[in-house]
Amino acid sequence: MKRLTTPINSIDWIPWHQPGVGLELRAESLTTLDELRRQIAVLACVDETEAPFVSCYLNLEQGEAGYRKALENRALAMRSTLEGNAKADFDAAIGQITHYLSGMLRPGAKGVALFSRHYRGGAFFLPMQFAAPLPNWIAVYPSPNLFHLMALKDTYHRYVVLLATQAWVRILEVNLGAATIKAWTEQPELRERVGREWTKAHYESHRRERTSRFLGEQTDLLESLMVAGGHTHLILAGDPALTGEIRRALPKSVAAKLVDTIRAASRARQDDVVAATLSAFVEWEEHESQEVAARFVQGIRTQGRAVAGAAACLDALRQRRADILLLARDLPPEPGWRCGACGVIRIAHPAPAACTECGRKSVQPVDATVELVRLAGQQDCPIEVVDQFDPLMALGGMGCLLRY
């Protein structure tokens, strides 16, 4: 199981008693899922120029020592492949990246993605910091490489955690790995209400009734927060007796969104609980990927529900018939070409002198995998990154589930 750590704002005890009123503390300006979606759309539509576009993903978990060498070595190797103006543009783009890294990283960020291009018609620079980790991975290409952004979106997504102890219930949102408290409710104290005339049995029954009413209020609150936030995934955590009772009390619509239930001690640190839910979510997401992959294989067998291979996936995306794009995790580049005049993309190597469709000489070599991911980004078509699934590898490592 992957061990992940998650930052959370240091917050002091803030009691919150009134159901229906939200207490919202945002994890400090790390990129959220909604922002990521918007930025992917922006990046997927960046016009190409002759200047090299640098896509730089770095892992911040080990601090500067963890990424500096990777960045330097990769930059050196990429630079040696460029000539003339491209070399100067590349240096300027990398300069912007190192300048940003030297002073702009926020505490709690585990991964950073930087998109940089220097061009005499206007520079482009877009940095994003995440509470979830990214690999050290740097590429230069005419347009942004979105694969790791799309993979991050798929793997970490966002979900709600209800954390229950005997004393309080907290509802958190975990958004791309960053936790935000949405509600914090203390269980009303009973002791002072118990007068001398109450027997122990009477007290116990009263306590049980209060607890179950309290948990009922919490599931109502949970439901309204999930509906309001458009949430589709839930994890329960805490005292097993309480989470068991909560699970039984969940409305059907919420129960259908339950991903996992995690045992956590009352005195466990919230960061540790969130990290445990994150591991559970990532594991669940891997399982989901395998299910999507199985649906894909079934779709290939039932003609017309799925297509395999780069060429067929490109067609499906261009015709806006793709529902989900499946990609094996470590896919090699798929050499192809694109016509700048009519936009057609073909999987063939080497590229012809003129476009086979329109006859014009605006043909450029491309990596079809990058183009696929870019098209998916333009259409907000989700990508499912699949690990170790032989049937998909046998079909070229990429496929599309089609819309009905």
Ligand SMILES: [Zn+2]
């Ligand atoms: Zn053409």
